[in-house]
Every structure is written in C-alpha cells, then in structure tokens.
Amino acid sequence: MSRRVAVAAALVVLTLLVGSRWTTNRSAVLANQRGTVAASPSAVHTTEPAPSPSVSAPPPDVVVAPKPKPKPKPAGSGPFGSMKLTGRKQVALTFDDGPHPMWTPKVLDRLKAAHVKATFCVVGSQVRKYPDLVKRIVREGHTLCNHSWNHELDLGKRPVNEIKANLEATNRAIRKAVPNAKIRYFRQPGGEWTANVVKVAGSLGMLPLGWDVDPRDWEISDAKLIGSRVISHSRAGSIILMHDGGGDRNGTLVACPGVIKNLRSRYGITQLR
Ligand SMILES: [Zn+2]
Structure with missing residues (x-):
C-alpha cells in the first residue's frame, strides 16, 4: 500500500x-513567434522614424529670429553699391586716367566720328595741366567722372577728411576749366572701393561708378586683343572700362572703331548722365 x-x-x-x-x-x-512577427516588413515600416516636424523643429524655448531679407540691390551693383551695369540694354563706354595731351584728343576724334558719347574719368592733377581737354570733353557732350586727384589707389582707406579734400580738389580743378560742370560720378582708382569713399563721394553729389568689362588695356598694346576682350566679355548693360591716359593708349585707340561697331549692333551704346 x-x-x-x-x-x-x-x-x-x-x-x-x-x-x-x-x-x-x-x-x-510564443515569444519567439511574436518577435518574428514584429520583424516582418510591415512591422518594420511602422517602427521607422517617420519624418516628423518635431525632428527638425528647434526646441520650443529657442527663439529663431526671421532671416533678414537681403537688401534689394540695384541690378549689377559692385562693391559698396558701385554701379556695374547701366540698368538698360545699352552698354556704356568709360575712359580713365586722362586727360592726356596725346591720347584724349584722338579718343575724342574717334567718338565724334562714330557719334558716340562716353564718360571720362579724369584725374585732378591731369585736369589742372590740361584744362582745355576738359573743356573739349564737355563741349562735345561727354560725361565727367571724378577719378581722384592723383590716382591714389589707397584713397578709400585714408581718413575721411583726406578723402573729401582729394575729391573736392579734383572737382575744383574741373570747374576751374568748366565752371558749373556737372560731375555726377566718382570712380575709385583701381576699383579699391571702401564704404568711406562711397559715402564721401555721395556727400559731394557723386555716384560710385564701377564697371563690368575690363580688357586691361593698360597692360597690353595689342589692339586686336583689347577689342576681342571687350567684345567677348560684354553683355546687355555692360559698363566698359578703357583708358585714354596713364600710358601709351594706341592699342585702345585702334580697337575703338571695331568695339563701337560691334557693341552698337548688339546692344546699342548709351551715355551715363
Ligand atoms: Zn584709373
């Protein structure tokens, strides 16, 4: 039992x-089976981190300032708001560093023959030496631009009172040659613009005149190359920089008629006023 x-x-x-x-x-x-089920494609899909606004949104305590809108700039504006384009389809010709007793009269002759008006960016010390050339520039209907007293590349970095004295001396020399001459533009030598030089020019009623096309005619004498550089780099509204002073300008002079003919047919040539 x-x-x-x-x-x-x-x-x-x-x-x-x-x-x-x-x-x-x-x-x-059973636990394993559940695990297998959880690993099925549809389950995986639901466990993927869905793109949710909370992922990219900043934490609620962070205040994000609205992005400042970029200041509306005039079309083609260069450093410190200098003018790079004419603002219309036509291009503009500018000649720097004169007046020069040898080259300026010849450039003026070419422009007259082609019925084209340009802008002459004159250097004060040259204006004082050759006031009659400034008279001729104005008489023939071209535009004047102050290009500093002695082509000081570092002018914009100098004290404001020095910049002002420099620009005023140049304007005085121009107006000694042509009383009441209209001087609407200033061009900083070498394009070394600073906020101060733009401000001082503005206080004297002058707009900062830059450029869009620079064939570097001051360092080459080959007229064909100068011409092809201007022609190939130009677009609607270009402001073209060439030189009637500062050295031997024969290349520029010889390039002028072809450049004028080409630009006139493609865009037209306007005068900055
Ligand atoms: Zn210059």
Missing part, C-alpha cells in the same frame, strides 16, 4: 515537472 502511494506520488511529481517545463518552452516559442 505504501509502495503504491509512493509510486503515485512520484508520478504526480513527474507530471508536474514535465508540465511546467512544457509551459516554459511554449512561452519561449
């Missing part, structure tokens, strides 16, 4: 053990 009980008890224990083991395994299998 006691032996039967013992056997029965042993069976019960065995059954309980096996049963619990089977349940444990079964739980593990």
Whole structure:
C-alpha cells in the first residue's frame, strides 16, 4: 500500500515537472513567434522614424529670429553699391586716367566720328595741366567722372577728411576749366572701393561708378586683343572700362572703331548722365 502511494506520488511529481517545463518552452516559442512577427516588413515600416516636424523643429524655448531679407540691390551693383551695369540694354563706354595731351584728343576724334558719347574719368592733377581737354570733353557732350586727384589707389582707406579734400580738389580743378560742370560720378582708382569713399563721394553729389568689362588695356598694346576682350566679355548693360591716359593708349585707340561697331549692333551704346 505504501509502495503504491509512493509510486503515485512520484508520478504526480513527474507530471508536474514535465508540465511546467512544457509551459516554459511554449512561452519561449510564443515569444519567439511574436518577435518574428514584429520583424516582418510591415512591422518594420511602422517602427521607422517617420519624418516628423518635431525632428527638425528647434526646441520650443529657442527663439529663431526671421532671416533678414537681403537688401534689394540695384541690378549689377559692385562693391559698396558701385554701379556695374547701366540698368538698360545699352552698354556704356568709360575712359580713365586722362586727360592726356596725346591720347584724349584722338579718343575724342574717334567718338565724334562714330557719334558716340562716353564718360571720362579724369584725374585732378591731369585736369589742372590740361584744362582745355576738359573743356573739349564737355563741349562735345561727354560725361565727367571724378577719378581722384592723383590716382591714389589707397584713397578709400585714408581718413575721411583726406578723402573729401582729394575729391573736392579734383572737382575744383574741373570747374576751374568748366565752371558749373556737372560731375555726377566718382570712380575709385583701381576699383579699391571702401564704404568711406562711397559715402564721401555721395556727400559731394557723386555716384560710385564701377564697371563690368575690363580688357586691361593698360597692360597690353595689342589692339586686336583689347577689342576681342571687350567684345567677348560684354553683355546687355555692360559698363566698359578703357583708358585714354596713364600710358601709351594706341592699342585702345585702334580697337575703338571695331568695339563701337560691334557693341552698337548688339546692344546699342548709351551715355551715363
Ligand atoms: Zn584709373
């Protein structure tokens, strides 16, 4: 009898053990199955980080100032707002560093023959030496531009009172030659513009005249090259920089008729006023 009980008890224990083991395994299998399901493509899709505005949005306590709108600039404006383009389709011719007793009269002759008006950026010390050339420039209807007293490349970096004295001396020399001459523009030598030089020129009623096309005629004498540089670099509204002073300007002079003919047919040539 006691032996039967013992056997029965042993069976019960065995059954309980096996049963619990089977349940444990079964739980593990189910857990695994769930894991497999979770890794199915559709499940993966739902766990992908969805592009949500909160990801890129700054934390709520950060105040983001609205981006300042860029100041509207005139079309083709250069450094410190200097004029680079005429603002219309026609291009403009400018001649720098004169007046020169040898070259300025010849440039004026070419312009007259072609019925073209240009802008002459004159240097004060040259104006003082050759006032009659300034008279002729104005008489023939061209525009005047102050190009500093002695072509000081660093003028814009000098003290404001020095800049002002320099520009005023040049304007005085021009008006000694041509009383009440209209001097609407200033061009900084070498294009070394500064905020100060633009401001001083403005206070004297002059706009900063830059350029768009520079054939570097002052360092080459090849008329064909000067001409092809101007022609290939020009676009609608270009302001073209050439020289009637500061050295041998024969290349520029010889290039002039072809340049004028080409630019006139492509864009027309306007006068800056
Ligand atoms: Zn110059």
